[in-house]
Amino acid sequence: MATKTEDLTKTDDEQAPQEAAAAAEAEARTDAAEPDEQLTDESAEESTGESGESEGAPQEKTPSGVGLGAGAVVSAALGLVSLSGGWIGTVAAARETLIGQLQTSSTANVATQVKEVYGDAWHTTALWAGLFALAALITGVVVLARPAFGVPGRPQAAWIKSVAWAGVSLGVIGLLLAVLKYSDALLALPSTG
Numbered sequence: 001m002a003t004k005t006e007d008l009t010k011t012d013d014e015q016a017p018q019e020a021a022a023a024a025e026a027e028a029r030t031d032a033a034e035p036d037e038q039l040t041d042e043s044a045e046e047s048t049g050e051s052g053e054s055e056g057a058p059q060e061k062t063p064s065g066v067g068l069g070a071g072a073v074v075s076a077a078l079g080l081v082s083l084s085g086g087w088i089g090t091v092a093a094a095r096e097t098l099i100g101q102l103q104t105s106s107t108a109n110v111a112t113q114v115k116e117v118y119g120d121a122w123h124t125t126a127l128w129a130g131l132f133a134l135a136a137l138i139t140g141v142v143v144l145a146r147p148a149f150g151v152p153g154r155p156q157a158a159w160i161k162s163v164a165w166a167g168v169s170l171g172v173i174g175l176l177l178a179v180l181k182y183s184d185a186l187l188a189l190p191s192t193g
Helices: 001-007 012-048 067-083 087-104 110-149 160-181
Strands: none
Touching: 067 087, 067 110, 067 160, 087 110, 110 160
């Protein structure tokens, strides 16, 4: 408190040198702090990529892997659809059954009726399942092979690899089952003779 009472009793001429010294000291502190703040701002810009430059060279944007993750999920989903037959396979089989009923006369023998009405529908279901399995297999392989053509040194996330491998596996199983169904090696039409 003594300092404040002394300041009140001093004249403006006596206070001016003290105020100038205090202002110079404050300015020196802010000048000393500014380079550190500038370095902090520059390092923050470099880490977030806002400045776009790092030591004169343009900074490349690294991919986030969202597309590969989506591709892996699509591959697994297509693999599951290939095993279940899917809605499209069911509709195509029903259409083929209807066509078989319309084209087969009532006087045709039983073997012809079974083949036209049920056999063609079964093969259509197998064909659509095989197409979905092939799509799952190709999509999974593309997702697994993509990092080889992408950013070098950037590893692919483990979950993306796992889901893509699941899609490839389901695609291989679905394709194998589709071939077995289409060739009548698995669940062939019953004998009518």
